[in-house]
Amino acid sequence: MIANMGKVFALVAFVSLAFSQPVLARDFAEIYTDCGIGAIIAPKNDAVATVTNVTWDLGTTAISSNISSPDSCVGGKGRLVAFIYNSYDHLEKNLASGTGTYLETLIVLAKYDVRSEQDRQVRIKTLRDGFADLAANPNYTDQTRYEKAKALYELVSEQVKETA
Amino acid sequence: MPRARLNPLGALFIISAILFLPAQLQAAAPEDLIKEAERLDLSEHPTWLQLLHYEPGGAQSVILTDDFFLSPEGRINPKAELVATLRGYFSPWSENGDEHPRCRFPARYFWLSQHLPLPDYNLRDPRCRGLEKWSLLDRVKSVSLLLVSGYFGNPASTFGHALLKLNTDSEDDRQGLFDLTLNYGALVPEHENALRYIARGLFGGYRAGFSDRYFYTQDLVYSRTEFRDIWDYRLNLSDEQRTLLILHIWEIVGKKFDYFFLKKNCVYRLAELVDLVLDEDLLRNSHPWYVPEDLFHSLKAIDQARRQRGGPHLIESVRYIPSSQRKLYHQLQWLSPQERETLNAIVQTGADTLSSHLEKLAPDQQISVLDGLLAYQQYRLIAERNDPKRADQEMKDRILRARLKMPPRPVDEPEIPELRSPADGSRPMELGIGVARQFNGTFSSGCMGRHSKKRRSVRTA
Helix, strand or coil: CHHHHHHHHHHHHHHHHHHHHHHHHHHHHHHHHHCCCCCCCCCCCCCCCCCCCECCCCCCCCCECCCCCCHHHCCHHHHHHHHHHHCHHHHHHHHHHCCCHHHHHHHHHCCCCCCCHHHHHHHHHHHHHHHHHHHCCCCHHHCCHHHHHHHHHHHHHHHHHHHC | CCCCCCCHHHHHHHHHHHHCCCHHHHCCCHHHHHHHHHHCCHHHCHHHHHHCCECCCCCCECCCCHHHCCCCCCCCCHHHHHHHHHHHHCCCCCCCHHHCHHHHCHHHHHHHCCCCCCCCCCCCCCCCHHHHHHCHHHHCCEEEEEEECCCCCCHHHCCCEEEEEEECCCHHHCCCCCCEEEEEEECCCCCCCHHHHHHHHHHCCEEEEEEEEEHHHHHHHHHCCCCCCEEEEEECCCHHHHHHHHHHHHHHCCCEEEECCCCCCHHHHHHHHHHHHCCCCCCCCCCCCCCHHHHHHHHHHHHHHHHHHCCCCCEEEEEEECCHHHHHHHHHHCCCHHHHHHHHHHHHHCHHHHHHHHCCCCHHHHHHHHHHHHHHHHHHHHHCCCCCCHHHHHHHHHHHHHHHHCCCCCCCCCCCCCCCCHHHCCCCCEEEEEEEECCCCCEEEEEEEECCCCCCCCCCC
């Protein structure tokens, strides 16, 4: 009986592990695609340098307010995915030092459970430690922004779930 | 059966009720409202014309998008548009409340309600789900106009740029990274030919419009990629002015205009929005151009005039937001001589010497050097963003990993001396046009505004 229960437990654990990553991965990929997060903030142009007071995308992505974004991209995960993807370089720098505007905003946006300054420091430390593991990946330099942002998003999502 | 007779007291009550009935209930029919609007000549009221974006003295609206108008003649006939707007108020509601004129044009009805007895008028109609979802009326505490310094990396940005930000002052977002920010720009196709770009930019040919994005996206571009300074002019608007402005932004985002680089450009269109809610004229300008500094000079002039009259000022505050490049300069200057020497040595000799250089320093000093190095490497990579060097990326990642092994600590950010706003100088008085060959052999255009007295400091990337 105990052996059978052990088998059942192992099976449940296996199934859970087998599907936990893909669920998050589908989350990020779906949001990224559905919300057009790949739209470049400041696109390049061969003839003219980065043209930034040019608007070719009149607010159709999760980086816009919810005037023209679909419901699924407004607030919550849509905003979080867009924020991580677009601000990745600055999140990287803020995570390195453990402080900074973009990191502070990420903590709030991801809805980490923070009830005191001590809580906040603990969350930042945990996130920073997890990020150090991501950066330690030998392939980190060759990863695309999408891959890095996805990894960070999954890390944040897991941590928020654990501390909820 | 005896015929019922009206009690005299009852008759008196009914007559009194009719005579003293609230105006909203008396004038319920659209035709009554239209007559009253005609009597008040509302179709020629400056605010009505501004809401429709008719230019002063112009024969038609500058908005090109058809669905901005309820009347087929709305673009050329403000009276027809007013009549259609009033009739639209009474049109039946469909399942999608957002399609109702009351939800599409809330600014028009907000303004009209101050002149006409619109029956059952409600500023916040729950049937306008899209507008309610936007929910900015509850959250926006103030409005800022942002002056972004000039940028020679992009001809269209030589004069600088302007943005309009709706400040929520939220506890959860103290830096305002998710404050909605309005940007106006032209829709330029990719790989546009330089000469066509110049011609269309100067003489028309591009469509343009407003986009609403979270402030952090503008911060990423202007401050952290193009290294431009920003001055945040927070305006002192009444609740009514702020409401009208927000509601009109809702009406206008996504609508198309013609773009003209010299005059009907980003700052002009933003100035039009703010001009809508002010009593003073922001757009008075005899020059054939309108540059960002013109707007901010006008704001200052209005503010000063109001203060002299003892009235409410227009500019509540001006906040300087240094670019990330300027922050980097100060961060590196803040290092001690030993730390700076170490940083320079590592930059010169490469990431392989990182450990050997750092081990000579105390942990606190190592953190300062690593933070400085990381900021510097990121700066280099932004400059290389079109074609980043792998060696620089590897260097940055090695620094990153080394920094992550050290404990967290706030980055040394010394107080950065405030730079005077370009609008504190004299107004732009001269205009020149030049064409230059860029280092890669392509042509670019440049429109240089020059001041006759003080030359403003314009940063180049």
